[in-house]
Amino acid sequence: MSNINYDDSPYSVREDIVEAHQRAWDRLSKAGNWLTGEERLKVMAEARHARDCPGYAKIREALSPFSITEPFDSGTDLPQNWVNMIHLIVADPGRLTQTWYKKTIDSGILETHFVEIVSIVAHTTAIDTFANGIGVPVRALPEAQSGEPSYYRPAEARQHQAWSPNIAWDEYGPNEADYFVGPESNIRRALTLVPDEARGFFDVVAAQYLSGPEMRDFTQEFRAITHLQIELLAARVSALNQCTY
Structure with missing residues (x-):
């Protein structure tokens, strides 16, 4: 197991952030619902490699990202369609x-695998970006653990307006009752085709941002900056990243 700490940071890092990152690293190193621990670690490594791939700058500078047609430079032995998706x-x-x-999906990546890969890339990006933000190197990737995927797909997940199937807020089953709590939130449905990925990602969100109840509690402040300051920063970052949600 790779232990995460930020002892080399010039800033004090809250312990709940360290603990959330450690939980994420531990979980990502194990078999998921559809990928083995080894495959998940390769996705993490490929996500990091993609930032230094020659195609990265070409994509960002191109009029359309789809105009870059040559295969991406792979840093792992993952299938090329996985590599293209990740990059x-x-x-x-x-x-x-x-x-x-x-x-x-037509290239051969199943919807379940697509969602799990997206989640792994999102986890890796969030935690690496945190390290970059406080001026320390990205943390060492964990070691892959043995074990088989659970192959669990919730019966309640179906196609809605989103690209991939997900669970509607009022249609969850008993296995996901722990997750669908509080006011309805569309964004929390995003990864629910693979529920453990949704749980894991929003565990990181709660530490790096705010938990669901804290987001809506304007009677008190939970961070060193206020709700208004948090949302101002979030809105600016979203605009820069073209996140139109």
């Missing part, structure tokens, strides 16, 4: 389209 998500997520999603 495009890392380089230019704001300009990906539903047509691209459908072509990715």
Whole structure:
């Protein structure tokens, strides 16, 4: 197991952030619902490699990210369609389209695998960006643990307006009752085709941002900056990243 700490940071890091990052690293190193621990670690490594791939700058500078047609430089032995998917998500997520999603699925990546890969890339990006933000190197990746995927797909997940199937807020089953609590939130449905990925990602969100109840509690402040300051920063980052949610 790779232990995460930020002892080399010039800033004090809250213990709940360290603990959330450690939980994420531990979970990502194990088999998920559809990928083995080894495959998950390769996705993490490929997400990091994508930032230094020659195609990264080409994609971001191109009029369309889909105009870059040559295969991406792979840093792992993952299938090329996985590599292409990961590199495009890392380089230019704001300009990906539903047509691209459908072509990715048609290339042989199952919807369940797509969601799990997206989650792993998102976890890795969030934690690496935190390290970059406080001026320390990204943390060493964990070691892959043995074990088989659970192959669990919730019966309640179905196609809605989103690209991939997910669970509607009022349609969850007993296995996901722990997750669907509080006011309805569309964004929390995003990874629910693979529920453990949704749980894990929003565990990191609660530490790096705010938990669901804290977001809506304007009677008190939970961080060193106020709700208003947090949302101002979040809105600016979203605009820069072309996140139109």
